[in-house]
């Protein structure tokens with residue numbers, strides 16, 4: 283198979299499994315984001331793919347070749363880590379061509395490749411600049427170019443943008459994604475930033491406690507989260523208790539939601555509904571009724587927090603759909619059944 287095949291990989295530190303029997307197929311040219319809370323095993327998994335950590339069991343197969351026994355430098359990969367480790371005393375060009383020099387490439391070959399890569403990272407003409415005089419974003423691009431100098435099969439990045447300020451970070455996410463698409467290189471990025479993952483990835487892999495909880499395209503993870511943990515981790519969601527009442531109807535917070543069905547045999551569950559899917563209306567008999575506790579008007583969107591008994595619900599609307607719902611007002615909360623994802627209790 284063309285691409286990366288992670289086959290039942292486990293890494294134990296003593297008795298603790300940092301990565302626990304992970305199975306993942308990454309088709310050639312896919313951009314993968316490994317996402318999850320601190321300590322869930324993302325970096326350990328990436329380090330095993332890189333050959334920096336030896337798996338306790340399992341295999342890593344790249345384009346049909348079992349690379350598990352190979353040392354890092356024989357795996358044909360490019361790496362960028364949080365600490366960029368550029369050589370501060372070398373120029374931009376010498377940093378980028380470092381691996382080519384070690385491999386004995388001629389001066390002309392080195393110059394040609396450096397020029398190609400500088401064009402690719404939007405820094406043409408920067409070859410002679412000292413690295414020390416670059417901005418944070420420029421250094422980031424140079425680190426990326428250096429990792430790509432040998433045209434690797436696989437590109438691995440561990441929190442590559444986390445040292446950048448928020449605005450630059452967002453711009454670099456777009457840039458990195460566009461660069462990856464133009465090269466068609468299989469890429470795996472570790473991040474704990476779900477927005478970053480949504481921006482860049484073809485495939486988001488959400489991890490928890492060393493296991494894969496869900497691996498799917500970003501919008502599928504957002505729309506159809508596998509469980510409450512994933513729903514809460516990706517974006518903002520309302521997790522509401524649902525029950526089947528004695529008449530067989532599905533209720534949320536005591537109100538029947540016509541059209542919302544529970545899987546057969548399930549009588550209690552959590553339902554996830556995204557804030558933009560919650561509609562607000564007039565309080566009406568039989569509808570969920572709550573009281574507005576806070577309104578956050580961010581200009582482009584308005585977040586309205588509603589208390590229903592002990593449960594808080596957040597609705598996001600745009601100024602155009604805005605209802606007049608001041609703090610303290612009673613509102614009807616409408617949960618369209620097609621937007622409710624039943625997660626299990």
Ligand SMILES: Nc1ncnc2c1ncn2[C@@H]1O[C@H](COP(=O)(O)OP(=O)(O)OP(=O)(O)O)[C@@H](O)[C@H]1O
Pocket residue numbers: 295300318319320321322323324325326327474
């Ligand atoms: N060399 C090691 N020896 C013992 N335990 C380790 C070692 N490396 C990692 N761990 C443990 O394995 C677990 C997973 O660590 P890992 O660094 O892969 O997590 P992560 O998801 O990348 O977290 P973060 O986002 O904080 O970097 C953690 O509990 C960590 O303490």
